[in-house]
Amino acid sequence: MRALTYHGTHDVRVETVPDPEIINPRDAVIEVTATAICGSDLHLYDGVIPGMMPGDILGHEFMGRVVETGPASTLKKGQRVVVPFTISCGKCFHCMKQQYSACDNSNPVETQDLTEPLYGHALSGLFGYSHLTGGYPGGQAQYVRVPYSDVGPIVIPDGLEDEQVLFLSDILPTGWMAAENCDIEEGDTVAVWGCGPVGLFAVQSALIMGAHQVIAIDHYPHRLELARKFGAKVIDYRQTHVLEALMEMTGGFGPDAVIDAVGMESHGLTPDNVLDRAKQTVGIGADRGHALRQAILACRKGGRISMPGVYGGFLDKFPLGAFMEKGLQWRTGQTHVQKYSKDLLRRIGEGEVDTTFLISHRLSLEEAPEGYRNFHGNQNEWTKVVMTP
């Protein structure tokens, strides 16, 4: 089959690799009909997440048709399914609590050894996301082996197009969980850093959950425009003092909840970020936390921080004093995708959430390297790339 493989920083190639097959009883193999590039893939592309090996197949946002099933799979050949990027067994303590991205069993034992010293615990398996999370071959490919196919994939009814449901795999539930983690109350202002796909879905979700207003922050005019389309007020941090503006736009309170939808590669030339960037470049596991630092300073006393943005290592100059003294609360994590699949599928079907507005480019899988180059380098126009094998 053809698949997009990783070969080093900013070096991804479409290559011919062996087709996957059924290995375990609960497996299914699906033929991919649509797959997307995620902001998380850019962290791999930039080489700031450790544990990638040359030849690894990337991609964790994908859907397709079931072509093979193991004896314990409940799927049927021909069914259309969207596959959550979190690989979860559905049976362990964490899965029973719907903490799917904390699954104990999906990361093979050998690769669990990689994150135990790094994070204190082994992470769950994720598709196409480094050997820290199992080294599972990803979905930017013609075929994917899907473990635990009896509990993960969600079957899509006829009448919904691929593009409408594809983002159930990651960014829609991620934006939704980010808003849920804000515990939104009447009258609340939610501020969202980053108007990439995750931020845009967080904007939409927070408004559905009843936020009084959502303020979105970025520096790309087109991305800000998309956020505004969904009813957000926007701040362009290149031309506005973010902290001051947020205070003024919230009657002097500051936002009740803040969402960091930027993650470990914050843009900007502020002194903290320049220093972070230097450290990240020499590869000592430093994250670039400028957006997060700003969000913590902005958040009102007793407010909530929701952090869907991905971080991998260490952060210094963390405003711990502000966090403690203001009595903030903080929730984060890789999304528990399976927890939200059904509810969000219904909302898509009922037309409550718009899932296609952010797709800017449609490519073939063969053009994936170009997709990476542009989603990385021309973020203003390239807001989301969907590919078909």
Place this chain on the structure above:
Amino acid sequence: MPPKNTPPHSAVRAVAVSVCVGLLAAGAASLWLSSGRNRQDRRADDAPGRTGRLPRYGDYAVVGKTVTINSPRHELYAFWREFKNLPRFMENVEAVEASGDTLVWTIRGPAGSSYTLRTRIISDRKNEQIAWRSIDGSDIDTEGKVMFRDAPGGRGTEVEAIIAYVPPGGAAGRAIARLFRREPAVQGRHELKRFKMLMETGEVATANNRKLA
């Protein structure tokens, strides 16, 4: 039975090395913690002895690991007590045959070789624990025990496995190395986690895309 598929170890090791190198900067600072203390300094606390900084009992090294498995105690005990099941989660064990109190373990050695270890069951308490010891005169001096306890809050069963062995040195050392192939602590941890996977999910997780030839 599910095949035991594991990624090529060299690949995993390469990643482990790169991850560790990345961590060096952060880890160096804590090295002093593990130096400069010896066993005499250790005051009694409630932690298992093997978690001490110098876990040695006479000539024996002791490794162990606890996992919680979301299954009832009697099921786990019964699966383990059926010793021919053990190779399903013990990577290096090709077969275990029981006759009376004696267990004969066929263990994979390097380059297609295999090796036999004989142990005797020294304790067997239904749904609670099973312990075994190498038969006198074996090349390898080792003892093992697995314990099953109800976990709190309906979380299933806490399973604790402990292995004591005389660490490498001389002929016994070579045999041990052959027996465990990797460091016993790592091996034991992997086996217990695979046991958990098998009991909770019915299979052993693998990222492999194809069956191993």
